[in-house]
Amino acid sequence: MSVDSGEGGVGAAPIEGEVKLPDGWAWATVGEVLVRSDSGKSFKCEPRPASPNEWGIIKVSAMTWGEFRAIENKALLDSSLVNPDYEIRAGDVLVSRANTVDYVGAPVLVEDVRPGLLLSDKSLRFTPGTAINRHWFVHWLRSPVVRKAISAKASGTSDSMRNISQADLRAIKIPLPPTVEQHRIADALGARLAHLDEIDRFIARARTHSAALRKQILLDAIPEPDAWPEEWQARTVDQAGTVALGRARHPDWHTGPKMRPYLRVANVFEDRIDTTSLMEMDFSEGFGKYRLLPGDVLLNEGQSPHLVGRPAMYKGIPEGVAFTNSLLRFRADADVLPGWALLVFRRHLHAGRFMREVRITTNIAHLSSSRLKAVEFPVPPLDEQRRLISETKGRLARADRLKQLLDSAETHTTGLRRALLTEAFAGRLVPQDPQDEPAEDLLKRIRIEREAAEAERREARRAATKARRREKQAAKPPGAASPPAPVSRTPLPEGEQTILSLEFTE
Known part of the structure; x- marks a missing residue:
């Protein structure tokens, strides 16, 4: 429980x-x-x-x-x-x-x-x-x-x-x-x-089956490269759009005249961006380079190995948002729908494709922009992209309803x-x-x-102390002198005398 x-x-x-x-x-x-x-x-x-x-x-x-x-x-x-x-x-x-x-x-x-x-x-x-x-x-x-x-x-x-x-x-x-x-x-x-x-x-078992169902839906939407239809173009991520790494954070930018919000890895979940805890930095320079546009797909650059590459689409809310170097941004070319790019990346995530590209430092897996660019990326005709996006959304929506029932x-x-x-x-x-x-x-x-x-515990402690003393005494070598008795330094009351023992030697 x-x-x-x-x-x-x-x-x-x-x-x-x-x-x-x-x-x-x-x-x-x-x-x-x-x-x-x-x-x-x-x-x-x-x-x-x-x-x-x-x-x-x-x-x-x-x-x-x-x-x-x-x-x-x-x-x-x-x-x-x-x-x-x-x-x-x-x-x-x-x-x-x-x-x-x-x-x-x-x-x-x-x-x-x-x-x-x-x-x-x-x-x-x-x-x-x-x-x-x-x-x-x-x-x-x-x-x-x-x-x-x-x-x-x-x-x-x-x-x-x-x-x-x-x-x-x-x-x-x-x-x-x-x-x-x-x-x-x-x-x-x-x-x-x-x-x-x-x-x-029972709910836990159902959640496991629900997660497996969602994974299978994504895997079914896009087959392995050797099973791509002939009309699909075989490209790489770099050939399907542009990849950029976000801006590094720096103490000098914690304050400044042009503070703007930014997204980081803690904001980007699979197919969801959480904007409840946005942070800000100064963009007096370079904001245009890192500004997000609706349709941009963000992927976790640094994460645990099974979550690296986790993608979500920025839909323009809130406006005027940038991103940090814990994220990678993919901006699709004209013949690639942003929704299709998101579907491809979600499929790669659940197929373990990104895990084959990661490098691990200090227990964090990293997906570099160069490695992401080289990952395969199928490009069907636009009508086929729209159809597959719609069908997959419908199947995932039914899986979402199951999850809501379990919740x-x-x-x-x-x-x-x-x-x-x-x-x-x-x-x-x-x-x-x-x-x-x-x-x-x-x-x-x-x-x-x-x-x-x-x-009882006090008595046991006293008995243990006595036993240790006896063991210590028994461990003394035969004939070893006992330590001299401590000399009292307490002054005697006025008028009293003490007898001191004297030893004479011939």
């Missing part, structure tokens, strides 16, 4: 002070229902998964998608650094402390795990009291109100990665029901969410999931029983349990 970010509305869970809790419930914090919480440790790893017999470090991706994925791990570089205190065990509730914006704070319950997997410093382990149903607890941590609270508290300088502190997670409020009701809620949620999860899996179904299941969690944590999903032990009483038992566990 995916982690739902939730933004209130139908997904808003009860907030302390705004909603009266059912009888027997009580407000608490995450920290108050825990017996213990631990942060992981930074271990040196190898860039490969651990084999079943090796020590491994669990990655945050192991807890990102609502289930514990033990295969998401890295091999420990040095097994002598293993500390068994960080070993993950069945029943642990793990939370990703550092993750992407959508998944920071994502929780998972470890149902089963092989020995030898360790908690990394990017993860936390929560140990709830015995009175807390762990399935219920994880459902609460996934609820929209908690996701919203984590989003508000998470910090980070990256646009994609965020961090959440253990203190902020422990401070999150919980509407706590009696233990027996927690079990009833967990069972009811588990059954209902399992149905929604199955629908989500609508996913929105519906997301709303149902939020509504279920809302009802559960407002006390409206299952009936209450006045005979259940009140939550206030179980909080007292958890507090006693936590204090006993803390005392």
Whole structure:
């Protein structure tokens, strides 16, 4: 099950002070229902998964998608650094402390795990009291109100990665029901969410088939070069139009008298240009060279390998826009329709044609203008271009309607999931029983349990310290003198005397 970010509305869970809790419930914090919480440790790893017999470090991706994925791990570089205190065990509730914006704070319950997997410093382990149903607890941590609270508290300088502190997670409020009701809620949620999860899996499979259908439509529109009809002209991109690289960005152009908007790779998607986040630079010189005209096709010059060359057509909105050197511009000749050029480039993208031309630097694939110019480009008669453009648009429109249906179904299941969690944590999903032990009483038992566990840990630390001292003493060579006792520098009160031992030698 995916982690739902939730933004209130139908997904808003009860907030302390705004909603009266059912009888027997009580407000608490995450920290108050825990017996213990631990942060992981930074271990040196190898860039490969651990084999079943090796020590491994669990990655945050192991807890990102609502289930514990033990295969998401890295091999420990040095097994002598293993500390068994960080070993993950069945029943642990793990939370990703550092993750992407959508998944920071994502929780998972470890149902089963092989020995030898360790908690990394990017993860936390929560140990709830015995009175807390762990399935219920994880459902609460996934609820929209908690996701919203984590989003508000998470910090980070990256646009994609965020961090959440253990203190902020422990401070999150919980509407706590009696233990027996927690079990009833967990069972009811588990059954209902399992149905929604199955629908989500069906939607995911349908999306895969939809994407394959769209790819096949584009491949069918334009065959491989050896199957081009005789009336089609076999050209290269350079022979079908002009290719230009956009203007490089420079600090000197961040301000100036002639600021104009420009498109960059973040604006150009397949068959779509997003103009919601345009940037500007000064074009006191050279604007005409980089100005876009309606019908220009833009292709990503630098991208991940499977997206390099991703094309979209500029249709004149907004006006007076330039483009940077993260993009390539293709301007078609008179006998090539811009729509046909876009169709050719989309076909090349899905056929993997551009991937054969890329060069990779610092993990980014680049499609140079010289390599793009040499790529094959078929040119049918204009009437044939119009017919193929129209037919392909019709087929893609039907595929788009399928995608819209899948989007609508996913929105519906997301709303149902939020509504279920809302009802559960407002006390409206299952009936209450006045005979259940009140939550206030179980909080007292958890507090006693936590204090006993803390005392046990202190005693274990003292015992470990004594054992290390004994080992150190036993390791001394026979006859080795003990270190001299430290000399006290504390002055004696006035009027007191001390006896100093004297040694005389003959």
